[in-house]
Amino acid sequence: ETGVTQSPTHLIKTRGQQVTLRCSSQSGHNTVSWYQQALGQGPQFIFQYYREEENGRGNFPPRFSGLQFPNYSSELNVNALELDDSALYLCASSSDGIYGYTFGSGTRLTVV
Amino acid sequence: KNEVEQSPQNLTAQEGEFITINCSYSVGISALHWLQQHPGGGIVSLFMLSSGKKKHGRLIATINIQEKHSSLHITASHPRDSAVYICAATDDYGGATNKLIFGTGTLLAVQP
Numbered sequence: 001e002t003g004v005t006q007s008p009t010h011l012i013k014t015r016g017q018q019v020t021l022r023c024s025s026q027s028g029h030n031t032v033s034w035y036q037q038a039l040g041q042g043p044q045f046i047f048q049y050y051r052e053e054e055n056g057r058g059n060f061p062p063r064f065s066g067l068q069f070p071n072y073s074s075e076l077n078v079n080a081l082e083l084d085d086s087a088l089y090l091c092a093s094s095s096d097g098i099y100g101y102t103f104g105s106g107t108r109l110t111v112v
Numbered sequence: 113k114n115e116v117e118q119s120p121q122n123l124t125a126q127e128g129e130f131i132t133i134n135c136s137y138s139v140g141i142s143a144l145h146w147l148q149q150h151p152g153g154g155i156v157s158l159f160m161l162s163s164g165k166k167k168h169g170r171l172i173a174t175i176n177i178q179e180k181h182s183s184l185h186i187t188a189s190h191p192r193d194s195a196v197y198i199c200a201a202t203d204d205y206g207g208a209t210n211k212l213i214f215g216t217g218t219l220l221a222v223q224p
Binding site (some may be wrong): 006033035041042043044046048058090092097100101102103104105106108 | 135153155156157198211214215217
């Protein structure tokens with residue numbers, strides 16, 4: 001087992017730019033979820049992918065989009081960045097979304 | 113009112129003390145998770161439970177499905193236990209998505 005790896009660990013972007021965050025799922029896991037954690041808050045669900053299809057979405061605008069690849073790695077894309085997008089973005093993988101989750105260490109995004 | 117509530121929000125203990133963190137939820141769930149997050153860091157899954165009790169080392173997690181309540185206990189607390197402990201529920205909407213609904217966390221500081 002290699003765990004969940006996220007990249008980059010830290011990122012600074014300018015308002016209006018676009019960003020791509022990456023997540024490598026734990027071996028054997030086919031489900032990946034993305035969460036946004038603002039400073040001092042609990043994580044909020046962005047969306048979930050299962051076998052390359054989005055199968056659930058939280059209350060986030062369409063400029064938040066994602067992909068899951070055949071090897072179950074995943075990307076989170078955010079267009080037209082806003083200052084409020086500054087947060088820790090967490091990726092979590094699981095097997096069929098039923099059993100325990102394995103979290104990555106997160107990507108700290110700062111929008112200036 | 114949040115769907116997952118934790119108490120207390122902040123907790124300071126002396127090394128060796130027995131610690132209890134509580135979690136109440138108002139939604140139907142398929143599982144309840146206890147997670148640990150060190151400052152600025154990613155999330156580690158401690159327990160996932162849907163009934164009864166689980167124990168791992170000095171950590172014990174219990175859940176009462178009828179009362180929609182779970183507790184995390186730490187016996188013989190140690191300064192290295194200092195972290196944010198987060199309760200999260202896997203929703204049970206009957207669909208394909210098993211997103212996590214997070215509490216706001218309990219910041220624990222164990223003093224030597």
